Amino acid sequence: MLxxxxxxxxxxxxxxxxxxxxxxxxxxxxxxxxSAIAPNFTLMVVFYWAIYRPDLxxxxxxxxxxxxxxxLMGTPIGLNALLLIAVHGVVVTQRRFFQGxxxxxxxxxxxVIALSAGLLGWVxxxxxxxATINPWPGIFSMLLTVALxxxxxxxxxxxxxxxxxxxxxxxx
Amino acid sequence: MARLTAPxxxxxxxxxxxxxxxxxxxxxxxxxxxxxxxxxxxxxxLDFAAPVMEIVSQPAAAVANAIENVKDLIHLRSENARxxxxxxxxxxxxxxxxxxxxENATLRGLMHVPVELxxxxxxxxxxxxxxxxxxxxxxxxxxxxxxxxKGQAVMTADGLVGRVFEAGFYSARVLLITDINSRLPVxxxxxxxxxxxxxxxxxxxxxxxxxxxxxxxxxxxIITSGQGGMFPAGxxxxxxxxxxxxxVRVSPLVDFDRLEMVRIVDFESAVPLPSSTEVAPRKK
Numbered sequence: 001m002l003x004x005x006x007x008x009x010x011x012x013x014x015x016x017x018x019x020x021x022x023x024x025x026x027x028x029x030x031x032x033x034x035s036a037i038a039p040n041f042t043l044m045v046v047f048y049w050a051i052y053r054p055d056l057x058x059x060x061x062x063x064x065x066x067x068x069x070x071x072l073m074g075t076p077i078g079l080n081a082l083l084l085i086a087v088h089g090v091v092v093t094q095r096r097f098f099q100g101x102x103x104x105x106x107x108x109x110x111x112v113i114a115l116s117a118g119l120l121g122w123v124x125x126x127x128x129x130x131a132t133i134n135p136w137p138g139i140f141s142m143l144l145t146v147a148l149x150x151x152x153x154x155x156x157x158x159x160x161x162x163x164x165x166x167x168x169x170x171x172x
Numbered sequence: 173m174a175r176l177t178a179p180x181x182x183x184x185x186x187x188x189x190x191x192x193x194x195x196x197x198x199x200x201x202x203x204x205x206x207x208x209x210x211x212x213x214x215x216x217x218l219d220f221a222a223p224v225m226e227i228v229s230q231p232a233a234a235v236a237n238a239i240e241n242v243k244d245l246i247h248l249r250s251e252n253a254r255x256x257x258x259x260x261x262x263x264x265x266x267x268x269x270x271x272x273x274x275e276n277a278t279l280r281g282l283m284h285v286p287v288e289l290x291x292x293x294x295x296x297x298x299x300x301x302x303x304x305x306x307x308x309x310x311x312x313x314x315x316x317x318x319x320x321x322k323g324q325a326v327m328t329a330d331g332l333v334g335r336v337f338e339a340g341f342y343s344a345r346v347l348l349i350t351d352i353n354s355r356l357p358v359x360x361x362x363x364x365x366x367x368x369x370x371x372x373x374x375x376x377x378x379x380x381x382x383x384x385x386x387x388x389x390x391x392x393x394i395i396t397s398g399q400g401g402m403f404p405a406g407x408x409x410x411x412x413x414x415x416x417x418x419x420v421r422v423s424p425l426v427d428f429d430r431l432e433m434v435r436i437v438d439f440e441s442a443v444p445l446p447s448s449t450e451v452a453p454r455k456k
Contacts (some may be wrong), residue, residue: 021219027228028301028310032429033364035301036308036373048320059185063192068198071217073302074309074330074337074345077210085192118305125306128204133373138305 002107013163014057017156018045026072037140042069043117044152046084046143047110051090051098062088070148076128083117103150111146118142207425215340218311222343225299226313234415235434240271290439291404294318298431299343308334308351310431316394323402325437331408331425332356332396333434344436346430349409357399358409359391369394369409369422376413379420388415404439 014089028035042065066081066111073080090113091098098106122138203210244251261400296314307393314320316339326333326346335353338346346352358379361411365386382388398405413423 023224023228025303026225026300026311027232028298028431029232030430030432034429036305038304038330040299040304059189059192066196067213068217069216072221072311073304074307074347075304076200077203077214078196079306081199082193082196085189086355089189121306121361124200128200131199131304131352131372138442141305 004170010163011056013044014049014053015061015065017159018057019068021045022065022069022072036137036142039141039145039148039149039150040114040117041145042066042080042084043087043114044110044149045156046088047091047113048153048156050088050105051095054088054092054095057088057093059085061153076125077123079124079128082124083121086120087113087117093162103153107146107149110149114142114145114149115139198357211338212339215338215344218338218343218345219315219340222299222311222313222315225311228296229297229299238309258263292319294320294436296320296344296434296436298434301431302345306352306373308348308354308371308428309337310346311434312344312346312434313342314436315342316346317341318396318437319438320344325396325403325439327406327407327437328426328431330427331410333426333428333431335402336436346434349424349430350375356403356409357397358394359405360386360388360398360412361395362392363387366397366399367420375428376421376423377410379412379422382405384418388412388414388420404437407437 018041021044024109025038025041046057046062046065050062062084066079066084067077069075069080069084070077098109115119118138122133122135126133187394199210203294204406209367296313296318298310299313300311302309302311310333312326320339322335322336322397323337324336325337332349333347334346334351335356336344338345349356349369349371351371352375354369354377358367358369360367363386365383365388367382367386369377370380379388379394392411394411395408396403396405396407396409408425410422410424412420414421
């Protein structure tokens with residue numbers, strides 16, 4: 001019984017991490033112009049777990065995280081949900097590519113995926129609002145996301161190792 | 173057995189993925205029409221997250237304040253001199269304002285202009301600076317419980333911040349005047365020319381639907397016109413920053429990077445909206 005509860009807690013862990021990242025990402029830090037180019041922390045979280053433990057962060061959870069993000073950020077509801085499941089889908093289907101690759105390769109792949117997601121989001125928002133939007137805040141936001149990826153990944157890897165000892169679940 | 177179920181599993185997964193993609197699109201279209209269910213979901217999440225955000229935002233605000241304090245200390249002498257000069261100027265203005273207020277009251281009485289009741293203010297703290305690249309909004313720690321409702325004007329001492337876009341029970345989202353969805357009826361203070369202030373997610377919103385004959389020059393003040401009834405008239409918004417072939421840009425008076433405390437103007441509950449025929453005879 002206790003062990004089952006433990007397992008459930010561990011399974012909810014990546015989603016919880018995404019929510020914490022979301023709340024911290026929305027904190028006002030009073031830097032000029034920051035809020036417009038704030039990095040997309042949930043993208044990093046979903047990307048990381050889609051590579052290393054997709055069993056703990058299935059597509060439906062990525063979708064739910066996106067919905068909560070949309071509700072909190074005030075973005076059109078469903079927008080981040082779509083972006084996150086798209087990123088999740090791409091990464092999971094290409095998992096074999098990521099396996100055993102150096103960090104530089106994974107980071108480059110993340111750069112491509114983050115910028116593509118940013119582009120898709122930009123196009124979708126323009127379609128929904130019916131007006132053109134300055135692309136630069138979106139580009140800077142994604143560049144900041146890419147720049148912070150190594151740090152966030154380091155933190156996640158530390159937590160991953162501490163909370164989820166290898167052997168409890170064997171990655172597929 | 174496992175060999176047989178594997179392809180089915182893949183098929184189910186693909187179908188689930190497709191279903192989620194479709195629901196994301198459906199939600200986006202539903203949300204565009206301000207569906208009640210989407211609104212409920214948004215305010216529910218907001219209320220759920222508000223207490224956490226309130227705690228998380230305090231240290232950040234404290235650090236920002238500490239940095240600000242050090243800056244203030246450095247500029248203490250020059251700031252003091254500036255404030256003394258400003259104070260002298262404002263004292264002169266105060267006597268003028270008092271005289272005009274009295275005169276205005278007399279004239280209003282003579283003209284039978286219905287008295288505008290004072291608005292009620294709800295003070296709130298900004299607990300999240302959300303939105304990212306596509307939305308300009310903040311979350312404040314006051315909601316329906318404090319009397320906040322959708323559509324109310326939000327200001328600081330400097331000027332207009334935006335309007336309440338979603339009101340939860342403990343928290344609310346404020347759409348800034350710079351957001352791409354923001355449309356605000358405004359007046360040029362000096363010439364009383366009407367226009368609509370249109371946000372585009374940039375720092376300087378645009379003046380649209382300004383009459384071609386209207387004279388505009390850089391530095392003109394922009395105020396709310398009060399048209400539409402949700403906003404009080406005459407709230408300061410900004411000054412004209414540039415006038416050129418592409419249009420008129422307005423520089424807001426509020427520094428959106430330093431939003432900390434805001435006042436929400438409870439205008440509707442302060443001013444009951446009787447039909448004008450009822451008001452006129454009662455006034456003597």
